[in-house]
Amino acid sequence: MKKDLGVVSAVFPMPVLMIGTYDKNKNVNVMNAAWGQICDDDKIMIFIGEGKKTWNNIVKSKAFTVSLADAKHITEADYFGIVSGNKINDKFTHTGLTAIPSEHVNAPIIDEFPVCMECELIEIVKLKYTNGIVGKIVNVKADENVLDEKDIIDPKKLNVALFDTFKLGYYTIGEEIAKAFDVGTKLLKDK
Numbered sequence: 001m002k003k004d005l006g007v008v009s010a011v012f013p014m015p016v017l018m019i020g021t022y023d024k025n026k027n028v029n030v031m032n033a034a035w036g037q038i039c040d041d042d043k044i045m046i047f048i049g050e051g052k053k054t055w056n057n058i059v060k061s062k063a064f065t066v067s068l069a070d071a072k073h074i075t076e077a078d079y080f081g082i083v084s085g086n087k088i089n090d091k092f093t094h095t096g097l098t099a100i101p102s103e104h105v106n107a108p109i110i111d112e113f114p115v116c117m118e119c120e121l122i123e124i125v126k127l128k129y130t131n132g133i134v135g136k137i138v139n140v141k142a143d144e145n146v147l148d149e150k151d152i153i154d155p156k157k158l159n160v161a162l163f164d165t166f167k168l169g170y171y172t173i174g175e176e177i178a179k180a181f182d183v184g185t186k187l188l189k190d191k
């Protein structure tokens with residue numbers, strides 16, 4: 001028997017995205033964003049509240065990086081979602097993480113996160129409560145130790161973090177249960 005729960009605006013999993021930006025003085029800022037998704041083939045859309053340090057930085061610098069948080073750095077990842085660079089000047093340096101400039105966009109790459117997308121701002125989609133920041137992915141950098149033999153990012157090697165919007169937990173992934181665009185064909189064959 002199913003229960004009616006009313007409006008529950010949550011799905012599982014959500015990503016744990018680390019948005020890296022520069023302010024006008026090239027100070028590094030990073031924020032945690034779970035409300036984000038790949039769209040339109042080579043773009044990523046992230047929903048960021050107007051006025052956050054990251055929002056202000058992206059509007060000015062027209063660029064950002066998106067790193068996938070891994071389990072090893074989940075404490076820093078959560079901290080980036082609790083503290084605002086608007087209030088704490090050394091938000092980033094306090095973590096002891098390392099930032100290097102992207103060669104492709106005007107934004108920092110956080111060295112300790114194994115996978116990083118380098119993005120140019122191309123559009124802001126205004127919504128009622130939040131805004132969609134659309135970035136064109138111009139390059140992706142990945143540590144060699146998270147790649148498989150075909151240089152494809154392996155989420156298990158990355159030990160990527162996932163966010164649960166129902167109970168606010170962080171998770172890692174379990175076992176692969178099937179191949180996508182493949183296992184469903186069994187039902188076609190059975191017909």
Ligand SMILES: Cc1cc2nc3c(=O)[nH]c(=O)nc-3n(C[C@H](O)[C@H](O)[C@H](O)COP(=O)(O)O)c2cc1C
Binds near residue numbers: 051053054086
């Ligand atoms: C797990 C988690 C996910 C979050 N996702 C988002 C998000 O998608 N969009 C957003 O605007 N804020 C999100 N936040 C809150 C921001 O990370 C937080 O407001 C942060 O302090 C903003 O930093 P900044 O002002 O330095 O940019 C999230 C926080 C956590 C802990």
